[in-house]
Amino acid sequence: MPTPEICFLSATELVRLVRAKELSVREMVESHLARIERFNPQVNAVVTLTAEQAIDRAHAADDALARGEEVGLLCGLPVAHKDLLPTKGVRTTFGSLVYKDFVPDHDALVVDRLKEAGAISLGKTNTPEFGAGSQTFNEIFGETLNPYDPATTCGGSSGGAAVALACGMVPIADGSDMGGSLRNPASFCNVVGFRPSPGRVPSWPDPTPWLSLTVDGPMARTVEDTALMLSAIAGPDPRCPASITEPGTLFMCPLERDFGGVRVAWSRDLGGLPVDPRVTAVLEEHRSVFESLDCAVEEAEPDFAGADEVFQVLRAWRYELAYGELLEHHREEMKDTVVWNIEEGARLSGPQIGRAERMRTELFHRVRTFMQSYEFLVAPVSQVPPFDVKQRYVTEIAGEQMETYIDWMRSCYYVTVTGLPAVSVPCGFTPEGLPVGVQIVGRYRDDFGVLQLAHAFERATRHGERRPPLAG
Numbered sequence: 017m018p019t020p021e022i023c024f025l026s027a028t029e030l031v032r033l034v035r036a037k038e039l040s041v042r043e044m045v046e047s048h049l050a051r052i053e054r055f056n057p058q059v060n061a062v063v064t065l066t067a068e069q070a071i072d073r074a075h076a077a078d079d080a081l082a083r084g085e086e087v088g089l090l091c092g093l094p095v096a097h098k099d100l101l102p103t104k105g106v107r108t109t110f111g112s113l114v115y116k117d118f119v120p121d122h123d124a125l126v127v128d129r130l131k132e133a134g135a136i137s138l139g140k141t142n143t144p145e146f147g148a149g150s151q152t153f154n155e156i157f158g159e160t161l162n163p164y165d166p167a168t169t170c171g172g173s174s175g176g177a178a179v180a181l182a183c184g185m186v187p188i189a190d191g192s193d194m195g196g197s198l199r200n201p202a203s204f205c206n207v208v209g210f211r212p213s214p215g216r217v218p219s220w221p222d223p224t225p226w227l228s229l230t231v232d233g234p235m236a237r238t239v240e241d242t243a244l245m246l247s248a249i250a251g252p253d254p255r256c257p258a259s260i261t262e263p264g265t266l267f268m269c270p271l272e273r274d275f276g277g278v279r280v281a282w283s284r285d286l287g288g289l290p291v292d293p294r295v296t297a298v299l300e301e302h303r304s305v306f307e308s309l310d311c312a313v314e315e316a317e318p319d320f321a322g323a324d325e326v327f328q329v330l331r332a333w334r335y336e337l338a339y340g341e342l343l344e345h346h347r348e349e350m351k352d353t354v355v356w357n358i359e360e361g362a363r364l365s366g367p368q369i370g371r372a373e374r375m376r377t378e379l380f381h382r383v384r385t386f387m388q389s390y391e392f393l394v395a396p397v398s399q400v401p402p403f404d405v406k407q408r409y410v411t412e413i414a415g416e417q418m419e420t421y422i423d424w425m426r427s428c429y430y431v432t433v434t435g436l437p438a439v440s441v442p443c444g445f446t447p448e449g450l451p452v453g454v455q456i457v458g459r460y461r462d463d464f465g466v467l468q469l470a471h472a473f474e475r476a477t478r479h480g481e482r483r484p485p486l487a488g
Contacts (some may be wrong), residue, residue: 023184041092088134133248141176163484168402171201196428203453218256283317318386336361
C-alpha cells in the first residue's frame with residue numbers, strides 16, 4: 017500500500033489491518049516517519065523526533081503479534097505527544113527557553129497510558145510557551161504553519177498536534193485544553209479535537225490537581241478515532257484526586273444513535289460575542305444538517321454572565337501557582353504574555369478568587385438548568401478563521417477591540433468554565449479555503465453523547481475528508 021494511503025487511513029482501520037496481518041506495525045510506523053520527513057519541514061509540527069525508538073518498538077510489536085500475544089488496544093498506532101507533556105528520556109521543552117534542554121525522568125499519565133495501550137510515539141509536537149495563547153509559536157522552535165494556508169496560523173496551543181494530523185504524520189495525537197487548546201487548532205486545521213469533562217482523562221503531574229480549567233484529551237481526523245483514543249486514556253487514577261470513576265471502555269461502544277426529537281440549542285454568538293462573518297456564514301449553512309438528523313433545533317443559549325471574570329481570574333491564579341517561582345529567576349527568558357498572566361495572578365486577593373468561585377458556581381447552575389431543556393448546545397468554536405501567522409493574537413473582531421491576548425477565545429473559554437464536554441468537528445471552509453469547525457457542547461459529563469452527535473454530523477458532511485493542499 018502506498019505511504020500516502022496508509023497515512024490517511026483512519027486509526028480504526030489501521031488497527032483492523034494490523035490485527036488482520038494485512039499491514040505490519042513496522043510498515044505503518046515507517047510510512048508515518050517518511051511522511052514526517054517529507055512534510056514536516058514545510059509546517060514545523062513535530063519538533064522532536066524519536067524515529068529509532070519508534071522503529072525498535074514497531075519490530076517488537078510485530079514479533080509479539082507473530083507469537084499471538086496481545087499488543088494493546090491501539091495496536092502499534094503512531095502517536096505524537098504535545099511538548100507540554102513530560103516524556104521519559106525525551107526532551108520536553110514546554111515551548112520555553114527555560115526548559116530548552118530539559119529531559120524528564122518520567123512520563124505524563126497520558127503518555128504512559130498510550131504506551132500501555134500499544135501506541136508508538138514518534139516524538140513531540142509544537143506548542144506555544146507553557147501553552148499560553150491559541151497561536152503556536154515559541155523562541156525554541158518557531159512557528160507551526162497551517163497546511164491549508166501556510167501564511168496563516170494553525171491555532172493552539174495543541175497546534176503542532178493538529179497540523180501533524182492534518183498532514184497525515186500521525187493518526188492520533190494528544191493535547192490539552194484550558195481556553196480552547198484542543199478545540200481551536202482542530203477548527204483551524206480541519207480535524208477533531210475533544211475537550212472531555214474535567215477528570216475524564218486524569219492529568220499527572222499537575223501542580224493544581226483540584227482546579228478544573230485545564231484538561232488533557234484526544235485529537236484525531238475522525239470522531240470514531242477520537243473515541244478510540246479516549247477509550248485508552250480515560251478512566252480513574254489515584255494520582256488525580258478529581259478523576260471520574262467510569263472506565264475508558266465506555267467509549268468503545270458504537271457511536272451510532274437515533275437523534276429524532278433531540279433538542280439542540282443553536283447559538284451564532286453565545287449571547288453577543290463578536291464573530292467574523294465568514295465563520296457565521298459557514299455555520300449557518302450547516303444548521304440544516306442537524307435538522308436533517310431529526311434534531312429539534314432552536315435558537316437559544318444560556319446566560320454566560322460572569323464567564324469572563326471567572327476565566328480570567330482562575331486562569332491567572334493557576335499561572336501564578338504553576339509558574340510564579342519560575343518568573344522570579346527566569347523573567348528574561350519568558351514571553352510577555354506569560355509574564356503578564358503570572359503577575360495578574362500574583363495581584364489577586366482572596367476575596368477576588370472567592371468571588372470568581374462563587375460566580376462560577378452560579379454560572380454552572382444556570383447552564384445546568386438550561387441544559388435540562390436542551391441536550392446539546394451548538395456554537396462557533398473560534399470567533400475568527402485562521403489569521404496571519406505573524407500576528408501573535410487577535411486584537412479586533414468585527415470592529416470590537418480585544419483587551420487581552422486571550423479575549424478572542426471567549427467562544428471556547430465560556431464553555432471551559434461550565435465544566436461541560438465539548439468537541440470541535442470540521443464544518444466547512446471560508447471562501448479563501450480556510451477551515452471552520454463547529455462546537456458541540458453536551459450535558460454535564462455526557463462525553464459519549466457529544467461524540468455521538470459529532471459522529472452523526474461528520475458522517476452527514478464529510479468535511480474532514482478534504483486534505484490540505486500542502487499535504488498533497
